[in-house]
Amino acid sequence: MMKEIIMCYQGEMALKGLNRSSFEAVLSKSLRWRVRDLGEFQVYKAQSTMYVEPKDEQAQQNMDIAYQRVSKTFGLAALSRAAVCEKEMSAIQNTAKTYLESALRAAKTFKVEAKRADKSFPLKSPELSRHLGGYLLSCFPHLKVDVKNPDLVVMVEIRDFGAYVHGAKEPGAGGLPVGTSGRAVTMLSGGIDSPVAAWYMARRGLALHHIHFASPPYTSQAAQDKVKKLAEIVSDYTGNCMLYVVPYTTPQEYIRDNAPDVLFTVLMRRSMMRIANQIAKQIDAKALITGESLAQVASQTLQALACTDAAQDLPVLRPLIGMDKTEITAVARRIGTFETSILPYEDCCTIFTPPHPKTKPSLQEVEEAEAKMPGLAELEQQAAEQVLRIRIEMHRQAELDPLDEF
Numbered sequence: 001m002m003k004e005i006i007m008c009y010q011g012e013m014a015l016k017g018l019n020r021s022s023f024e025a026v027l028s029k030s031l032r033w034r035v036r037d038l039g040e041f042q043v044y045k046a047q048s049t050m051y052v053e054p055k056d057e058q059a060q061q062n063m064d065i066a067y068q069r070v071s072k073t074f075g076l077a078a079l080s081r082a083a084v085c086e087k088e089m090s091a092i093q094n095t096a097k098t099y100l101e102s103a104l105r106a107a108k109t110f111k112v113e114a115k116r117a118d119k120s121f122p123l124k125s126p127e128l129s130r131h132l133g134g135y136l137l138s139c140f141p142h143l144k145v146d147v148k149n150p151d152l153v154v155m156v157e158i159r160d161f162g163a164y165v166h167g168a169k170e171p172g173a174g175g176l177p178v179g180t181s182g183r184a185v186t187m188l189s190g191g192i193d194s195p196v197a198a199w200y201m202a203r204r205g206l207a208l209h210h211i212h213f214a215s216p217p218y219t220s221q222a223a224q225d226k227v228k229k230l231a232e233i234v235s236d237y238t239g240n241c242m243l244y245v246v247p248y249t250t251p252q253e254y255i256r257d258n259a260p261d262v263l264f265t266v267l268m269r270r271s272m273m274r275i276a277n278q279i280a281k282q283i284d285a286k287a288l289i290t291g292e293s294l295a296q297v298a299s300q301t302l303q304a305l306a307c308t309d310a311a312q313d314l315p316v317l318r319p320l321i322g323m324d325k326t327e328i329t330a331v332a333r334r335i336g337t338f339e340t341s342i343l344p345y346e347d348c349c350t351i352f353t354p355p356h357p358k359t360k361p362s363l364q365e366v367e368e369a370e371a372k373m374p375g376l377a378e379l380e381q382q383a384a385e386q387v388l389r390i391r392i393e394m395h396r397q398a399e400l401d402p403l404d405e406f
Helices: 017-034 057-061 063-071 089-099 101-106 125-139 193-203 221-238 249-258 261-282 302-309 325-335 363-371 376-385
Strands: 003-010 041-046 049-054 076-085 109-116 152-159 162-166 170-174 183-187 207-214 241-247 388-393 396-399
Touching (some): 003 017, 003 162, 017 041, 017 049, 017 063, 049 063, 057 063, 063 076, 076 089, 089 101, 089 125, 089 152, 089 162, 101 152, 183 193, 193 207, 207 221, 207 261, 221 241, 221 325, 221 388, 241 261, 249 261, 249 376, 261 302, 261 363
Parallel strands (some): 109 152, 207 241
Antiparallel strands (some): 041 049, 076 162, 152 162, 241 388, 388 396
């Protein structure tokens, strides 16, 4: 039986110098975790490449699923599914013919690329490419060589442990392994933007948890379930996390009843930020993440964002700040959140929205309005204490009871 393996190529981590080994250790742990329920896999590193190798029949049968999961692992610039054989020309030829037969028959043009990391192999890379290319032409006479724009790229890598034959490398998820940059909390709504923001910041190495604000009866259980589904989709990239659902009805009604109508939105955003800050600090998260894009809506003008940030003392990360809706939507489609995000369920950020919110509020007038709401701080504290914790896992969710501690 042909031996098959997943080859994972590093990108940005190669630039980490003396810290590189710590990044690779986190990446190895992440890869092992992703395939842990699919059989016995061995994950190891050699020559700046991570290998995910099936070691039993169950693992071999689950290679399709394993490859899909590995492809969503941050820290990998590219990956390929390869057949392994002895470092001997006839073995390489037979393996390429058998392993890539269906792709070779479907293609009209091809080229061979060779990489000789093991310099003891007698043929240099150009010679290896010519020998293998000539052999494949004799086996598949309908093929023609096209070195510029081929239908199929046949790759062979001569490495320490064997020869690896595969098609063209596929792009990986990129970025840095989750957890290497610390921990942060995403303010996750049911819209298009915030799941994309979470994906972008996890791609920079942040381990994530999520906070969602629910305002029943103005928002429904279906709306909350939608957010849980979004968190689950994102978890395919970020790994297991917690979703903290904040019961926000009472603080939101209090702001509505006691604040100037034109300042309602910015006051609500400041209130949410203060609650998120409390939760983040209890779980040792070092930053808040939002899906805001500059000037997209009234609460995202430069003046409104400055007022929002001043409500609390954690860094606020906004990876979408310079993107337009078309760009954000394209990423949402690519990562699989778009179809869930557009489900027509209400969001607490959109209820009670005034018809003409102030787009250029000053911090002074906002703080003066808050000073006339002395009961708000206590309501925010109660909301933070009554949060519902939901554990989000890849491919499944487990709901817990409301707890006072995190």
